[in-house]
Amino acid sequence: MRATVIYGERDIRVDEVPDPVLSTGGDAIVRVVAACVCGSDLWPYRGVTPTAKPHRIGHEFVGVVEQVGPDVKKVAVGDFVIAPFYDCDNTCPNCRNGVSTSCQHGGWWGADDEFGAFADGGQGEFVRVPHADGTLFATPEYPDEALIPSLLTLSDVMGTGHHAAVSAGVTKGSTVVVVGDGAVGLCAVLASHRLGASRIIAMSRHESRQKLALAFGATDIVEERGDEGIARITSMLDGIGADCVLECVGTKESMDQAIRSTRPGGMVGYVGVPNGGPELPIRTLFGSNVGVNGGVAPVRHYMEELLPEVLSGAINPGQVFDLELPLAEAAEAYAAMDERRAIKVLVRP
Amino acid sequence: MRATVIYGERDIRVDEVPDPVLSTGGDAIVRVVAACVCGSDLWPYRGVTPTAKPHRIGHEFVGVVEQVGPDVKKVAVGDFVIAPFYDCDNTCPNCRNGVSTSCQHGGWWGADDEFGAFADGGQGEFVRVPHADGTLFATPEYPDEALIPSLLTLSDVMGTGHHAAVSAGVTKGSTVVVVGDGAVGLCAVLASHRLGASRIIAMSRHESRQKLALAFGATDIVEERGDEGIARITSMLDGIGADCVLECVGTKESMDQAIRSTRPGGMVGYVGVPNGGPELPIRTLFGSNVGVNGGVAPVRHYMEELLPEVLSGAINPGQVFDLELPLAEAAEAYAAMDERRAIKVLVRP
Numbered sequence: 001m002r003a004t005v006i007y008g009e010r011d012i013r014v015d016e017v018p019d020p021v022l023s024t025g026g027d028a029i030v031r032v033v034a035a036c037v038c039g040s041d042l043w044p045y046r047g048v049t050p051t052a053k054p055h056r057i058g059h060e061f062v063g064v065v066e067q068v069g070p071d072v073k074k075v076a077v078g079d080f081v082i083a084p085f086y087d088c089d090n091t092c093p094n095c096r097n098g099v100s101t102s103c104q105h106g107g108w109w110g111a112d113d114e115f116g117a118f119a120d121g122g123q124g125e126f127v128r129v130p131h132a133d134g135t136l137f138a139t140p141e142y143p144d145e146a147l148i149p150s151l152l153t154l155s156d157v158m159g160t161g162h163h164a165a166v167s168a169g170v171t172k173g174s175t176v177v178v179v180g181d182g183a184v185g186l187c188a189v190l191a192s193h194r195l196g197a198s199r200i201i202a203m204s205r206h207e208s209r210q211k212l213a214l215a216f217g218a219t220d221i222v223e224e225r226g227d228e229g230i231a232r233i234t235s236m237l238d239g240i241g242a243d244c245v246l247e248c249v250g251t252k253e254s255m256d257q258a259i260r261s262t263r264p265g266g267m268v269g270y271v272g273v274p275n276g277g278p279e280l281p282i283r284t285l286f287g288s289n290v291g292v293n294g295g296v297a298p299v300r301h302y303m304e305e306l307l308p309e310v311l312s313g314a315i316n317p318g319q320v321f322d323l324e325l326p327l328a329e330a331a332e333a334y335a336a337m338d339e340r341r342a343i344k345v346l347v348r349p
Numbered sequence: 350m351r352a353t354v355i356y357g358e359r360d361i362r363v364d365e366v367p368d369p370v371l372s373t374g375g376d377a378i379v380r381v382v383a384a385c386v387c388g389s390d391l392w393p394y395r396g397v398t399p400t401a402k403p404h405r406i407g408h409e410f411v412g413v414v415e416q417v418g419p420d421v422k423k424v425a426v427g428d429f430v431i432a433p434f435y436d437c438d439n440t441c442p443n444c445r446n447g448v449s450t451s452c453q454h455g456g457w458w459g460a461d462d463e464f465g466a467f468a469d470g471g472q473g474e475f476v477r478v479p480h481a482d483g484t485l486f487a488t489p490e491y492p493d494e495a496l497i498p499s500l501l502t503l504s505d506v507m508g509t510g511h512h513a514a515v516s517a518g519v520t521k522g523s524t525v526v527v528v529g530d531g532a533v534g535l536c537a538v539l540a541s542h543r544l545g546a547s548r549i550i551a552m553s554r555h556e557s558r559q560k561l562a563l564a565f566g567a568t569d570i571v572e573e574r575g576d577e578g579i580a581r582i583t584s585m586l587d588g589i590g591a592d593c594v595l596e597c598v599g600t601k602e603s604m605d606q607a608i609r610s611t612r613p614g615g616m617v618g619y620v621g622v623p624n625g626g627p628e629l630p631i632r633t634l635f636g637s638n639v640g641v642n643g644g645v646a647p648v649r650h651y652m653e654e655l656l657p658e659v660l661s662g663a664i665n666p667g668q669v670f671d672l673e674l675p676l677a678e679a680a681e682a683y684a685a686m687d688e689r690r691a692i693k694v695l696v697r698p
Contacts, residue, residue: 093587093588094613097589097612099612099613099638102636102637102638239442240442240446265443265448265647273635274632279629282623282628283623286622286623289448289644290644291640291642291643293641293642294640295634295635295637295639296635296638
């Protein structure tokens with residue numbers, strides 16, 4: 001089969017690789033219908049995190065179950081399934097607490113699983129899925145083609161934006177600032193809107209992203225950053241800042257922006273993968289009672305809550321995809337996101 | 350009048366100082382009935398934070414209103430009052446949000462207030478209280494002598510222990526670990542108990558403190574620290590750690606203990622003044638979805654909730670005082686706490 005392989009900085013290729021095979025009894029083979037490129041894939045693409053040797057890449061996909069191992073009970077051949085950006089058994093104590101990203105038996109696409117068997121990356125024709133019953137979430141029936149992009153966001157960005165909002169405690173009437181206008185930040189706007197926030201300030205300088213933020217429920221756009229951005233935000237919010245600030249980038253600057261945009265006693269919900277950023281300034285947080293909560297989003301846990309709204313059309317997070325390419329053009333998909341020509345790119349095998 | 354003055358490392362004296370005078374219209378003079386020494390007073394006492402020049406010290410007291418300025422409406426001469434460890438107007442946006450420690454017009458005992466007028470430290474015969482209406486909380490009537498110690502804990506330690514529990518999200522059925530067996534840690538045990546925690550593990554090596562922790566509702570005592578302590582705790586809690594961990598010390602070691610005792614998706618509530626400790630390890634927190642919330646406790650806000658239970662005898666946090674001394678022996682009060690001969694010392698002018 002063909003699958004995407006990263007060889008090094010800005011070197012993405014679609015290679016012929018071995019077809020996946022069932023190996024653990026509880027696994028499944030999924031034929032990928034749609035996959036995509038994640039903002040976090042850009043770290044190795046840009047060489048910020050080095051690539052020691054070529055390896056498979058990708059971790060967001062939806063598809064159809066082609067084969068299942070003898071121990072698989074909950075998903076069946078022919079099911080249309082959404083995969084979270086990790087695998088999990090959904091039965092261990094952490095999964096039961098809703099933190100399936102800390103599954104005691106889970107793993108990551110493109111890595112060896114607990115039995116030493118390889119789980120494919122998601123940007124390919126097929127994926128072997130360990131813990132198929134715990135990992136995969138089947139839709140009630142084969143969905144309309146038009147729903148595929150929104151279903152695909154439940155693999156990562158919509159669930160991750162939702163996690164930022166939940167972690168920051170967004171609820172009815174909350175004032176919210178979203179730092180970051182990538183797909184996750186935009187989904188965080190949408191998530192805050194559906195949770196009932198009364199004011200949602202999106203920080204963005206890009207017209208197309210501003211438009212989508214407003215379509216997703218943002219009440220205000222702030223283009224300024226740093227001290228100017230803080231001054232704008234506090235002037236809009238009682239002179240003190242927001243109840244909830246959603247940090248959806250992962251850099252030193254974005255976390256600083258987030259912490260300083262939060263009112264005393266407020267909460268930063270963060271989901272941006274901290275990319276060598278600094279540690280959190282405890283004395284600043286202590287003095288103002290600003291909390292920091294979040295992390296790698298347990299999106300599998302959120303599918304039950306979010307899927308019905310995607311299927312009904314109540315939310316349409318798939319609008320974050322503004323470019324679609326065939327798998328053969330995976331390299332261009334990365335380049336378009338890297339150069340911010342696209343918010344998020346959908347890839348079809 | 351006489352008041353406590355710190356001159357430098359381990360140099361505490363009771364000096365004759367000028368009587369306080371009303372100066373802002375909204376202030377009051379309170380005759381101190383009981384005061385005490387705080388764990389945070391030990392940082393300058395030990396020289397960990399240097400004392401550049403002699404200054405007044407103390408920030409926890411209860412007493413009787415002796416004089417009020419012409420603008421004071423809510424407290425009256427003769428009222429028995431509890432003072433939080435800071436002053437606040439209780440009307441600004443931060444106070445209205447319940448974060449009176451971030452009052453836009455507030456200040457700290459022993460410092461100049463917004464008008465440049467001195468607010469006395471609490472360890473003396475009298476205190477000038479800025480923003481008397483916002484700061485002071487009057488009891489319905491003059492309390493029984495036996496209640497004075499518990500009322501005094503509402504100035505700081507009981508409200509601070511409660512803040513740790515609230516910040517960590519302790520609720521009915523929570524599993525809780527308390528790091529720190531000082532007065533705040535013990536009050537955090539009591540606060541967790543009244544909030545309905547199902548399991549409360551107190552980390553303590555001191556027999557008298559262990560006993561009080563058990564009296565306050567701890568279900569288990571763990572004497573081990575570091576890796577051994579973590580191993581004990583995780584083995585007691587489903588192999589994953591506690592829902593809520595209350596950090597009541599403020600050192601590098603205690604915060605590390607707290608973070609590593611928290612289950613994935615759990616929360617650290619911290620109230621120990623970070624004493625030059627390290628910044629928070631964001632990648633560790635991110636990977637396990639452990640949140641960190643808390644800070645300098647808005648105890649004024651909690652008095653309304655806690656006072657009725659103190660007055661009814663439902664809670665008796667005053668048991669943290671295991672030594673009482675006259676004001677003249679303030680130096681011995683500090684030494685007894687520094688050498689851990691006493692958990693907390695009550696001082697009577």
